[in-house]
Amino acid sequence: MGTERKLRDCAWWPGKAALCVAALGAGSADQAAAETAYSIFDTPDRPSLNFYGAPGLVDMPTAEAMPDGQFAIGVSHFGGMTRTTLSFQATPRLSASFRYVGIQDWNANGFETYRDRSFDLRYLLKKEDGFWPAVTVGLQDFAGTGIYAGEYVVATKTFDNSPLPGTLKVTGGLGWGRLGSSNSIGTPFGSDRGSFTAGDTGGELSFDQWFRGPVAPFAGVEWQVNDRWALKAEYSSDAYVAEDSGRDVFTRKSQVNLGTEYQYSQGLRLGAYYLYGSEVGVNFQYQFHPRNPATPLTVTPTLPLNVRPSRAAAPQAWDTGWAASTQSQISYRDDLKSVLSESGLALVALQLSPASGELRLRNDRYQAPAVAVGRAARAMAQVLPASVETFRIVLMEENLAQSAVTVRRSDLEALEFDPMAADALLAVSGIGEAAPRLPGAMTNADLYPDFAWAIGPYVSPSYFDPTEPVRLDFGVEVAASYRPAPGWTIAGSLQHRLGGNVGDDPRTSNSRLPKVRTNGSLYANQGETALNTAYVSKRWKAGNDLYARVSLGYFERMFGGVSAELLWKPVTSNLALGVEANYVKQRDFDGGLGFQDYSVATGHVSAYYEFGGGYHGQLDVGRYLAGDLGATVTITREFENGWRVGGFATLTDVSSEEFGEGSFDKGINLTVPINWFLGEPDKRSVSATIRPIQRDGGARLMAPGRLYESVRSGHRNALEDQWSRVWE
């Protein structure tokens, strides 16, 4: 439909033929991700969540999917069981959940309160249409120790024209595993289902269990009475065998669950329930979308361009005598430097000829590189003499020339208020490679040497310890960096712990591998004042598409040594290839300068690929810190505004027995741009990696200043993501 509309536009506006071709090209790319396209006027339905933090009734799932890209946080509690779930709608049909659960009065397997992590996957097989219901298949706790293991196929139909006010949603489904434990009707796919064994290493995909064993039906209705209130009733197929008869978690008397929910705000929904004939429960549901910022971003605009007088009207303005004068050139550079700095941009180098100019700049403010390029172009138009017609704008990141955007000044003047201002400018701009250096250019003497330091609080948490779900250390951190010359960085940070309990973890590492990551509590315990990092790093461009880095020092709390990296990434390519080699030694627990005996040569060959539509893949093959050989696959959903959500898994030649709990290394990456919170331009972002458990297998070195992200942040895809902001 999108393409049809575009075709029609082209027919209507033949004058925009070039744009139409571009739009159609983009249209075919859109087509691949057709389902991810969304309209500014859409207000997509937001399904309510169940006690597992997934779209559902009370304890049972429904077939609804959340809007593409939506996040949900669910915290539910009943019968001494608390489930905290983070769900993400990774594609329009696929969603994933990560859950942390605490079950009181478990009193078995050595746990008084049993705590566990689990992952779910849901796939919308069929969207709801006028007649047929939506159908979803789900795998619950499909790779953990399996306490919540269950599979389901569920259908949901919405009736909003019923005689009742509001909206009625009717759901029916079939459950296996845990969801087939009450009133089963048979075993269609075999009865040999492995059972849950607490204390197993877990983590492996339980293919042999899925959809095996007894199957039982479940059903329910959700009546959204008005904008605020909803009522829910369901018949559950979960007998809570382990909790009820096996242990004394709670007593189940009925399979019927009832509840009411209140939509408190756009994001927050609260529910109260009566479950299994004996328990009162509560459910806190919060949903948000990365596309909807906490504070919408506003950028103070620049004044409109001053259009040059025509050559005939003002020949003196077009005089090129200035080009021969070093003095004039320097004064243009100084003027440009000050205009750029008003926009938070730093002039790195400027080279002028009578008809063209190349500006190299550092963008310290805007997360969207298109804003930096647009402002730089307008600053050049404001400052430079009339004869300079071609602007080449090169974005620099830590001395790496990322890309060159070529813009004609007359296009800027003609298109500033064009009906399609941003697209039209993109159509006539070139985005290409930038040479490593610009010999003979005027530079900015203010940039080097550069010294910066900061002092502030830090918080260092540790998660999912069976006795204490969250442990925290906090204290003061001093960080400093010194850049003596382009590309060189000398940086370090020192932490002083004021309090916390990470080091109190009584568990000692039972790892059968070299303890490269499992000695975290020893590091926390013994290093009250610790040198966190201290290193020297040099980054440079080795060719138009080649980037390099060499680092030496204490890279992270646990390792120090040498690291070298080479990256190939053409400006307009979706593919990048990299290689990294490190030789590192394990650092002393006390955070001093000393090392322990363990050393290792570790490194990877990496391929990175931008699939389009916001999907990014990365494959790393190599040797990990414990000397194990293997590969890591990372799939990330990236939003144009800088939000990223990814999942990764590492398989190495370490067996699941050697690896220990979890069987293999896996986790979630999350990156949030700071301007999403602040609503003001800010280039920084915060990142977090959450692993259900940290073991020694598949562990990677945290080398400082890896190249890929800082290189591609100024390449074509990044520029085009938010190109519509180029005139901001």
Place this chain on the structure above:
Amino acid sequence: MKHLATGLLLIASLGLSACATGGRESQQSPLFSAGTALANSIRSRAATDGAPKGRIEVTRELLDKTPGAVLQVVPDNTGLQDFLQLVGRRNDPTPGTVEVWQSSDNAQIILREGVLVGTKGLTGDMRSAQAATTIAGFDGQGGGGERLITLARLDGTAQTVPFSCDVTQLGREVIQIVDQRVTTHHLREDCSFGAQRFTNEYWVEAVSGKMRRSRQWAGPYYGYMMIDRLKG
């Protein structure tokens, strides 16, 4: 994970410093310092909710004291009034003269022959727009056609929406602008794209062809604004 926590602390501290330095320089002339900032007023809507600020009664004397052209803008979302300065005027390859007006808090609205074709610094801005079919309707006959309007989403991307518009001539109308009675052509423009609709109204001065008053839609986030050309 440590970075998330430090990030949040950072955000908190940045938020505080932003509050401390939030003040903007006020303009020298009476009207330009009197208005309520266009962009800030929407951002602090929650804070000012239920407490409408007093309207400034614009007088000829006040206008005469104010240098240059003056545009009064009252957005529906706040009902608050601001006075904008003309900071740019020019002709480009697209027919119709473009004017850039700046609010007291440095947001901008861009008019082509009085038709809103862009906003900057408002949040959820109108990035660009066609106005040719609208302007063509000002000859007193009405008309219409397709208008491509590019609207910013809140995630840094934008969407170009092909609205179908009809311009209807509502006849002559005399309007009062400060102490002036102005004879105008009153026009209405109805635009739709699927279920999404908006209706603009224009009052174009009969003698000069200059738009003196309008009520125009600035996109789904900002909504409508009432625009009066008080002077110049």
